[in-house]
Amino acid sequence: MKVSKEARHVARSLYRDSLTDGRLDENKVRTIVSGLAAAKPRELIPILKTYERLVRLEIERNTARVESAAALDGAMQQQITAQLQQIYRRPIAAEFGVNPELIGGVRVRVGSDVWDGSVANRLRELGAAL
Amino acid sequence: MANILQEIEQQIAGAKRGVAKQNVGTVREIGDGVAKIEGLTDAMLNEMIDFGNDIYGIALNLEETEVGAIILGEYTHIKEGQECRTTGRLLSVPVGKGLLGRVVNAIGQPLDGKGPIQSDTFYPVEKIAPGIIKRRSVSQPVQTGIMAVDAMIPIGRGQRELIIGDRSTGKTTIGIDTIINQARMNRAAEQAGDKSYRPLYCIYVAIGQKQSNIVRVINVLEEQGAMPYTIVVAASAADTATNQYLAPFAGAAMGEWFMDNGMDALIIFDDLSKHAVAYRQVSLVLRRPSGREAYPGDVFYLHSRLLERSARLSEKAGNGSLTALPIIETQLGDVSAYIPTNVISITDGQIYLETDLFYQGIRPAISVGLSVSRVGSAAQVKAMKQVAGRIKGELAQFRELAAFAQFGSDLDAKTQAQLERGKRIVEVFKQPQYNPVPVEVQVGVLWAVQNGFFDDVSVDKLKDCQARMTDYLTSRKSDLMAKILKEKALNDALIAELKAAVTEFKQTYR
Numbered sequence: 351m352k353v354s355k356e357a358r359h360v361a362r363s364l365y366r367d368s369l370t371d372g373r374l375d376e377n378k379v380r381t382i383v384s385g386l387a388a389a390k391p392r393e394l395i396p397i398l399k400t401y402e403r404l405v406r407l408e409i410e411r412n413t414a415r416v417e418s419a420a421a422l423d424g425a426m427q428q429q430i431t432a433q434l435q436q437i438y439r440r441p442i443a444a445e446f447g448v449n450p451e452l453i454g455g456v457r458v459r460v461g462s463d464v465w466d467g468s469v470a471n472r473l474r475e476l477g478a479a480l
Numbered sequence: 481m482a483n484i485l486q487e488i489e490q491q492i493a494g495a496k497r498g499v500a501k502q503n504v505g506t507v508r509e510i511g512d513g514v515a516k517i518e519g520l521t522d523a524m525l526n527e528m529i530d531f532g533n534d535i536y537g538i539a540l541n542l543e544e545t546e547v548g549a550i551i552l553g554e555y556t557h558i559k560e561g562q563e564c565r566t567t568g569r570l571l572s573v574p575v576g577k578g579l580l581g582r583v584v585n586a587i588g589q590p591l592d593g594k595g596p597i598q599s600d601t602f603y604p605v606e607k608i609a610p611g612i613i614k615r616r617s618v619s620q621p622v623q624t625g626i627m628a629v630d631a632m633i634p635i636g637r638g639q640r641e642l643i644i645g646d647r648s649t650g651k652t653t654i655g656i657d658t659i660i661n662q663a664r665m666n667r668a669a670e671q672a673g674d675k676s677y678r679p680l681y682c683i684y685v686a687i688g689q690k691q692s693n694i695v696r697v698i699n700v701l702e703e704q705g706a707m708p709y710t711i712v713v714a715a716s717a718a719d720t721a722t723n724q725y726l727a728p729f730a731g732a733a734m735g736e737w738f739m740d741n742g743m744d745a746l747i748i749f750d751d752l753s754k755h756a757v758a759y760r761q762v763s764l765v766l767r768r769p770s771g772r773e774a775y776p777g778d779v780f781y782l783h784s785r786l787l788e789r790s791a792r793l794s795e796k797a798g799n800g801s802l803t804a805l806p807i808i809e810t811q812l813g814d815v816s817a818y819i820p821t822n823v824i825s826i827t828d829g830q831i832y833l834e835t836d837l838f839y840q841g842i843r844p845a846i847s848v849g850l851s852v853s854r855v856g857s858a859a860q861v862k863a864m865k866q867v868a869g870r871i872k873g874e875l876a877q878f879r880e881l882a883a884f885a886q887f888g889s890d891l892d893a894k895t896q897a898q899l900e901r902g903k904r905i906v907e908v909f910k911q912p913q914y915n916p917v918p919v920e921v922q923v924g925v926l927w928a929v930q931n932g933f934f935d936d937v938s939v940d941k942l943k944d945c946q947a948r949m950t951d952y953l954t955s956r957k958s959d960l961m962a963k964i965l966k967e968k969a970l971n972d973a974l975i976a977e978l979k980a981a982v983t984e985f986k987q988t989y990r
């Protein structure tokens with residue numbers, strides 16, 4: 351989708367207005383979205399889509415998706431959450447999931463950072479090295 | 481048994497430490513050889529991006545929320561939503577003497593079916609930090625073997641000389657002749673065991689040309705025995721815009737290797753007009769803003785960055801050089817269009833080819849008045865300076881007089897003589913393609929012109945007379961020619977010998 355410069359500009363400034371102390375504020379986001387829908391500015395859809403993307407990327411930046419071959423126990427989950435906090439020095443919400451394709455080990459993704467300690471990844475790397 | 485457990489434990493410990501952070505992104509859009517990727521926050525400009533299955537791209541656009549990457553090779557296997565990752569590597573191509581005699585694509589892979597490239601050194605296609613190159617002034621000539629160029633628009637090693645003209649005016653031929661002449665000189669020096677001669681290796685980069693044209697050039701180079709000293713980098717019109725955009729940079733990297741290792745190389749970009757179009761194409765799909773003539777705003781920077789890479793290095797830096805002959809195609813002779821103006825301003829001079837001259841049979845169709853070399857006679861051997869010093873001026877004067885003479889009939893004897901001399905100079909500089917003339921022969925012939933030995937030869941017989949004189953000098957007076965080549969200057973003794981030789985020839989010529 352082609353998004354005009356103006357639409358991008360508006361979306362970005364709305365996004366800035368959605369922050370409180372540098373962190374995304376859910377209430378502000380809701381207010382802005384309903385306000386936008388009511389005001390129906392020109393290029394409403396492109397503005398909303400761009401805005402949505404900025405919000406989504408910010409959420410992803412602050413969310414860790416932790417995948418493991420088998421479910422992790424509570425202690426393990428806590429340990430990982432604490433480690434992530436230490437690395438990023440900001441609150442990171444962790445979501446845990448199971449992915450048997452990993453075969454073993456853990457894969458963590460925060461925004462575009464990935465720590466892949468899965469057996470599947472090791473095998474792939476080994477394959478590439480050979 | 482306990483040992484093996486320990487070993488496994490160690491492996492586990494090692495593996496734990498081995499989990500390195502990677503930077504990944506998600507493909508949001510793919511098409512036209514370009515991927516739009518969300519994420520990849522750590523990507524560097526020009527970094528290679530790994531899409532898996534041996535497919536790579538190059539990060540060209542780093543934006544707030546996404547990265548635009550051009551895909552090398554087949555992009556149809558890349559799917560929206562798939563993951564890709566940074567590699568920490570910049571796109572590199574193989575370099576070295578193993579590439580001589582080879583035809584490769586924009587990323588240095590062989591296209592000639594002659595097996596893998598023998599090379600273990602790689603250079604990034606884009607110089608990371610060019611810095612201030614330790615340049616020195618240009619003083620060693622590139623002998624093109626094209627008399628009009630060597631005598632009137634001399635090119636020095638490390639120089640950037642533009643070849644510019646409309647379509648089909650002989651631009652490519654100037655480049656090819658230059659390559660052929662280097663091969664002859666390199667081989668002659670090799671065979672004579674002349675260690676003082678610095679061979680000049682050539683790189684021909686074909687950008688956006690028809691495949692059949694490229695094949696023709698390669699065939700000529702092969703027939704003329706020039707391939708052993710030449711690398712051909714080809715990205716034809718059928719290739720992706722990405723590859724056409726990359727090809728000259730790959731060629732430049734290969735040329736730089738020679739320069740960095742104290743050797744001399746020459747690179748021909750044929751042509752940068754098509755390169756600019758390919759870049760426009762790439763930028764369009766990357767949705768970069770466009771400016772004049774719909775070219776992206778940084779197309780000037782693109783070409784200056786490319787041509788910046790040729791230089792002559794200082795003695796301390798190894799004395800190597802990279803000479804660049806970029807080619808630009810104009811439309812109806814318009815040099816004020818965007819791309820021609822840009823490249824003219826970046827280069828050290830230009831060889832300007834004219835359609836009119838070409839059709840008048842003046843080939844190579846070099847417009848002497850419009851062609852310049854800012855390096856000038858500093859790039860000529862002394863003997864050439866001695867015989868060619870005044871010739872460009874005489875020719876320019878002839879053009880003026882000839883235009884003037886059309887109006888009046890009663891010309892004084894002096895003007896008449898100047899006109900007659902001018903007509904003969906024009907003839908002397910006509911030269912068939914793939915026929916470079918050795919510098920010592922050029923010196924002999926031009927000396928004869930300057931000293932009136934052609935004045936009594938009718939204009940329509942002049943080419944014949946010149947050919948026979950050339951023959952005579954090379955076969956019967958080869959010692960004299962060898963001396964001129966070695967001395968590089970005409971002293972009184974050599975002049976006397978030359979005079980005797982030319983006089984002797986004239987007596988036999990009917």
Ligand SMILES: Nc1ncnc2c1ncn2[C@@H]1O[C@H](COP(=O)(O)OP(=O)(O)OP(=O)(O)O)[C@@H](O)[C@H]1O
Pocket residue numbers: 645646647648649650651652653654809843844911912913
């Ligand atoms: N010195 C020459 N003497 C005779 N013919 C020549 C000479 N130079 C070039 N030609 C001929 O003129 C034609 C055009 O030459 P060439 O391909 O070098 O031109 P060009 O400007 O590169 O063309 P294009 O625009 O197609 O790239 C060719 O057929 C070539 O053989």
Ligand SMILES: [Mg+2]
Pocket residue numbers: 651652653750
């Ligand atoms: Mg051509």
